[in-house]
Amino acid sequence: MYTAGFLLFVIIFSLAFWVLIFLSAFALPYSITLYVMEKLKGNKETSTNEDAH
DSSP, X not given: OHHHHHHHHHHHHXXXXXHHXXXXXXXXXXXXXXXXXXXXXXXXXXXXXXXXX
């Protein structure tokens, strides 16, 4: 019974570790890049609208 519990712990810990690696290596930089690109795009649109008036 202790072996099954230990294996379950190792599996859950391993899955959590790989999810953490995925988030820090891919998902977080991707979302930050999209946010920055959207902010820069928004600034360009507001500056062109101000120039038009």
